[in-house]
Amino acid sequence: MAAQHINEWNSKLPQQGVNIFSKMSALAQKHQAINLAQGFPDFPVDPKLVDLVTSAMHHQANQYAPMPGLSLLRERIAEKYRSFYQINIDPEKEITITNGATQAIFTTIATLIHPGDEVIIFEPAYDCYRPTVELFGGKVVEIALAAPHFAVDWQEVADCVTDRTRLIIINNPGNPSCTVWTKEDLLQLQQIVVQHELFVLSDEVYEHLIYDEKQHQSAVLFEDLRAHSFVIASFGKLLHCTGWKLGYTIAPVALTAEFRKVHQQNVFSVNTPMQHAIAAYLDDPNYYHELSLFMQKKRDLVIAGLASSRFEMTPSSGTYFLLLNYKAISDQPEMTFALELIEKQGVALIPLAPFYQNAKEQQTLRLCFAKKEETLLRAIQILNAV
Incomplete structure (x- = not known):
């Protein structure tokens, strides 16, 4: 039975x-x-990073980390954004350490999406976006981009916005398109988002894997866009340790507060010794x-x-x-x-x-x-x- x-x-x-x-x-x-x-x-x-994890374990960093993440690690992230982008981010109120980027994506969508909400994604799209939206009763509106250039028609994006649209998900640099969005792309996105009071999930896990002297255009660089955005990053991609499953989310204070309400009911906090190790390892910005x-x-x-x-x-x-x-x-x-x-x-x-x-x-x-x-x-x- x-x-x-x-x-x-x-x-x-x-x-x-x-x-x-x-x-x-x-x-x-x-x-x-x-x-x-x-x-x-x-x-x-890097054996140095592995040794730092071992050292943290031996120094009793084995119990729960703070729910938003280790303070030192969040400060390291804020330092990076000051150094790279000349942007000030509050490490206490705007950064949350997550169990990888996928959990950050899941938690962002869980924070925002109610049944019937529409979410715009760009295809080819990483495979976790659609099922997570659907899990929370949302409807995915896909915009298919064509190889080899995967260029976005921003008028098509604007035409896809309805009174049910709540979120636009972007992936920059793009997996699997291997493309990097330009400043003009982000400005066009910002205009649509502000006009229609939408949110953005900006999946930026490959932000430091950009080639030929191109510059990463993070959502945090555009003031009005930043006010609507959850920016997601991955230490797995950064440090060649995908199995460690550590990432983080950056969002304005009010959005971070809502994100953490879901985060603490989902995983609460993430691996403590690895947070200590990564914070120590990233003291060298080179x-x-x-x-x-x-x-x-x-x-x-x-x-x-x-x-x-x-x-x-x-x-x-x-x-x-x-x-x-x-x-x-x-x-x-x-x-x-x-x-x-x-x-x-x-x-x-x-x-x-x-x-x-x-x-x-x-x-x-x-x-x-x-x-x-x-x-x-x-x-x-x-x-x-x-």
Whole structure:
């Protein structure tokens, strides 16, 4: 009887299955393929950072951290924004440490969205946005952007706003589009947000992975936009420690107060020794400047290595991903071609189509270059032979 009751249960996310990242990583493992699909490094975390975590544990930093996060870590974040952006952020009232960026996204949406509210997202979109909105009874209004440039038509955005619109979610730099929004993009967004009194969730987890001397245009840089925005960042992307699941949210005082009401009922607080370690590690601001150079070398290695291949590469202005178009090789759907690469060639990439609600076939795959040089060179050799 109990099993029958469970089978008849009305799921809140009936269409939700295993996400494309887990699926492709499982297939990579099954076929012993090089995994350039899921976005995580295969090189070690800095031993200094690991030692700092161990030291914090030995010094009894093992009990609950304060609900908003360790004060020293929040001060480090505020220092970064002063140094990089000449912006003052109150570490006590405007910064909250979270259990990774995904929890920050979930909590922001939970804070804002009521049943019937509309949320505008830009596709290709990271896969946690839609189900979280739907979990809280919201309706997603997607704006599909096309490869290779993924340019936003801001008149189309304005036309999508209704009296039910409450939130716009942006991802800058964009995963999987690998694009970086310009100052003009943010000004256009600001105009729409202010005019219609909307909120913005600005997913900026790749803010320090921007290349070719481009500048990150954070939502906090635009005064009126900042007043409406939740800015989300990730230490996992910053420090190559995605499994540690630490991030943070920046929002104005009143919005932060509402965010923390949900945060404390969700996770309350996050890993204490790791907060201590990261706060100590980031006392050197040079790290931020070195990171983009470190990753750009990897990007350029892949671009140079595949220059004579049959893949056409879309320029990657940010993130640690690169998009490859295979139209000169095959007319197969993206998932079919990606599966063949895994099963027959031994390298795993992610198809772009699943990042759209209505699968948009553009013969494009996403490659993660946050890997050791030897991993990338092996993959390049395989892809050049396709």
